[in-house]
Amino acid sequence: MITLKRFEENTQGNDWVVGDLHGCFGLLKALLREINFDEAADRLFSVGDLVDRGPDSAGVLNLLALPWLYSVRGNHEQIALDTDLTDNDSKAYYQSIGGSWFLRAPKLAQDAYRKAFADLPLAIEVATLLGPIGIVHADCPLPTWGQFARTLEDEDTAIQLQMMAQWSRDRIMRGNERGIPDLRALIVGHTPRAMPEALGNVIDIDTGAVYGNALTAIRLWDLETISVGA
């Protein structure tokens, strides 16, 4: 299922979005301390790519069980879903991009990982006082969020949109500053940058935690970023 999940405004606490974790869950703990995360009132959204390459990927089910954490599905979760475990080339590809933790796991565990990843939405929309904020792993593949949301309901085209939403680096490569006019901001990851980087109102918060750089979170009410590590 290719879905967009909508959240009401958080009137009790702060909403944050964290960048690509890739199994760096220890660094996430440090980040939560740094932002004084309040588990009773705050919400943590994720741009996806929770797993692969990093040390704690096998613990992802504990992360996804946290009642205050909500993630979109990144290209790495998608690859865990799509890898053909009877095909050596397919497995070799996943291995080459950090999937050995998954390939080594017992069949029952692989099934549990896949069930959890299949449940993740492709996109999240969060209401804030200053307007809606979109969250997707790589990019909004259409000029407006509204078009994207509507087109996702059409199953024939949704699969192409899913690919672009999880993989596209087109906006960042072209330096396209047009932004997404019907959102307050779009928060993405997928393309590691030295610092959080805004193109128009599209903000990439992947600061390459798994490559020894920083892990970044952005607070939704003021779009302030905080990084730990590096």
Ligand SMILES: [Mn+2]
């Ligand atoms: Mn990615």
